[in-house]
Amino acid sequence: MKTKRDQPIRLIKRYGGCRLYDATAKRYVSPDDIERLTLEGVKVTVREAETGQEVTEELLPGRRMH
Numbered sequence: 001m002k003t004k005r006d007q008p009i010r011l012i013k014r015y016g017g018c019r020l021y022d023a024t025a026k027r028y029v030s031p032d033d034i035e036r037l038t039l040e041g042v043k044v045t046v047r048e049a050e051t052g053q054e055v056t057e058e059l060l061p062g063r064r065m066h
Helices: 031-039
Strands: 010-015 019-022 027-029 044-048
Touching: 019 031, 031 044
Parallel strands: 010 044
Antiparallel strands: 010 019, 019 027
C-alpha cells in the first residue's frame, strides 16, 4: 500500500501567468483546487509552462507544497 511519502509530486502547469493546468487530472484548475489538494495531503508543484520555473510559492505564499 502506498503512503503519502510514496506519492509522486502533482505537476500543475501555469500558462499565460494565470491559467493552471493539472497534468495528472488533465484539466484546468483554480488556485482553490490546488489549495484543496494540499489540504488533502497531495504534494503539488506549480511551474511556468514556457520556462519550467517553479512558481508554487508565488501562487500560494507561505505554504510548502512539496
